[in-house]
Amino acid sequence: MARTESFEEFYTAAVGRLLGQLFPVTGDLHEAEEVVQEAFTRAAARWSRLRDYDVPEAWVRRVAMNLAADRGRNLRRQTKAILKLRPPPEVLPASVEALALAEALRTLPIRQRQVLVLHYMVDLPVDEVARTLDMPDGTVKSLLSRGRQALAAKLSEPEEVLDPS
Amino acid sequence: MSDLRERFQELAEVAARHGRTPGPQAAMRRVRRRRLQRAAGTAALLAVVLLVVTVGVDRLAGPAPLVPTATTTASTSPPDVSIAPDPGEVQRPAGSPPGEVGEQMVQDVASAVTAACQGGAPDGPAVLVAWGKAHGRTWLIVAKPPRPGENWLCWASGLFDAGGAGSVGSKGKIPLTPLQASGSQNLRSGTQYWGQVVGTVTKRAARVRVLFDSGIPPLDLEPIQAGDRFPVNFYAGFYRQLAKDKRPATWQVVRIVAFNKAGRKVAECQAKGGPGHSC
Numbered sequence: 001m002a003r004t005e006s007f008e009e010f011y012t013a014a015v016g017r018l019l020g021q022l023f024p025v026t027g028d029l030h031e032a033e034e035v036v037q038e039a040f041t042r043a044a045a046r047w048s049r050l051r052d053y054d055v056p057e058a059w060v061r062r063v064a065m066n067l068a069a070d071r072g073r074n075l076r077r078q079t080k081a082i083l084k085l086r087p088p089p090e091v092l093p094a095s096v097e098a099l100a101l102a103e104a105l106r107t108l109p110i111r112q113r114q115v116l117v118l119h120y121m122v123d124l125p126v127d128e129v130a131r132t133l134d135m136p137d138g139t140v141k142s143l144l145s146r147g148r149q150a151l152a153a154k155l156s157e158p159e160e161v162l163d164p165s
Numbered sequence: 166m167s168d169l170r171e172r173f174q175e176l177a178e179v180a181a182r183h184g185r186t187p188g189p190q191a192a193m194r195r196v197r198r199r200r201l202q203r204a205a206g207t208a209a210l211l212a213v214v215l216l217v218v219t220v221g222v223d224r225l226a227g228p229a230p231l232v233p234t235a236t237t238t239a240s241t242s243p244p245d246v247s248i249a250p251d252p253g254e255v256q257r258p259a260g261s262p263p264g265e266v267g268e269q270m271v272q273d274v275a276s277a278v279t280a281a282c283q284g285g286a287p288d289g290p291a292v293l294v295a296w297g298k299a300h301g302r303t304w305l306i307v308a309k310p311p312r313p314g315e316n317w318l319c320w321a322s323g324l325f326d327a328g329g330a331g332s333v334g335s336k337g338k339i340p341l342t343p344l345q346a347s348g349s350q351n352l353r354s355g356t357q358y359w360g361q362v363v364g365t366v367t368k369r370a371a372r373v374r375v376l377f378d379s380g381i382p383p384l385d386l387e388p389i390q391a392g393d394r395f396p397v398n399f400y401a402g403f404y405r406q407l408a409k410d411k412r413p414a415t416w417q418v419v420r421i422v423a424f425n426k427a428g429r430k431v432a433e434c435q436a437k438g439g440p441g442h443s444c
Binding site: 007008011012015016017019020021022023024029032033036037040041042043044045066070092093094095097098100101102116117120121151 | 169170172173174178180181183185186188189191192195196199200279
């Protein structure tokens with residue numbers, strides 16, 4: 001399918017959505033901005049081909065997801081000590097429930113975060129999630145199941161309350 | 166789970182509202198900058214090649230020896246090699262070239278591989294298969310695991326000095342054959358000059374023998390085991406050039422032969438001269 005959309009138009013239309021999808025994966029808005037921008041840069045380099053894809057945004061999303069996983073691993077391996085000195089991630093003006101979800105997601109392995117986001121946020125079916133992350137369907141189902149359980153446990157933890165006495 | 170979806174949607178909306186990216190122009194500027202860097206690297210490599218008159222002289226008489234022997238003392242041993250310890254998961258081995266410069270080297274070579282793989286496995290990861298240091302330089306091999314049924318491989322090698330300047334030899338989308346090679350020469354280290362040979366070899370090979378002209382002794386290399394994700398292994402080595410400033414320098418590699426464990430020849434290729442030396 002030939003498209004006439006320019007790279008600028010594509011970028012403008014898709015960048016917000018992709019930022020929204022990558023933020024819960026990276027757990028850090030700045031990190032999400034970086035991987036999304038890098039994914040768009042790679043898309044720009046091959047736009048003459050990508051623009052003919054039915055859904056070029058899916059390509060960018062997949063690259064961004066891979067970058068997020070890659071950077072996550074590198075960060076853990078190389079800069080664990082430095083990470084401890086970094087300021088906490090920016091707190092977004094969202095509801096308590098949404099912030100609790102973001103906090104809970106940060107405690108999950110990145111692959112679980114990715115499948116949860118792709119399935120529940122992007123609404124991709126399991127086989128599409130599997131294709132996006134290049135893993136078997138069974139692995140996706142297993143990650144989804146474990147991710148759901150972990151999230152449920154985290155989100156149902158009782159809040160600390162001040163002793164009124 | 167609808168509550169979960171709602172929370173996800175809210176997070177996405179907030180992040181989309183508050184996220185700040187440099188915009189499409191910045192992405193395109195970054196692409197142009199990378200292309201310039203790559204072009205500069207290629208130009209530097211070509212300049213070395215075009216500095217001299219290419220005269221190929223095959224002085225190797227007789228058939229190739231059937232039994233591999235140890236690398237002679239006049240040749241350098243293959244440099245130390247770091248191989249991805251767990252190719253099933255990592256894209257970069259734990260011992261990647263250190264620091265920002267090392268990171269940039271990996272990025273440069275990986276970008277060349279990714280660019281060369283358009284239309285193939287476009288969004289699969291590029292894997293740092295191996296890297297090493299020799300004669301003041303860092304070399305890297307980056308490749309993309311082919312998908313089932315693909316009979317080609319995208320890979321590239323890089324050669325950088327300590328400051329990160331160097332070149333990337335993109336091999337692009339190469340049909341899979343039992344033995345391939347390419348390389349460069351006139352790599353100055355102190356008062357000596359070296360040539361490089363790097364390539365892919367069938368997994369049946371236990372040793373790769375590189376034969377040169379002009380009396381340079383053969384160089385025996387052990388294949389770098391690339392793991393199950395790749396249908397071939399790789400190899401890399403350096404050879405010492407003889408009286409570089411007086412000889413018409415060409416890529417001195419004449420022939421490459423791969424042997425199996427029993428010492429039987431399993432593949433062979435003849436070198437082609439000129440820019441983009443290959444075999």
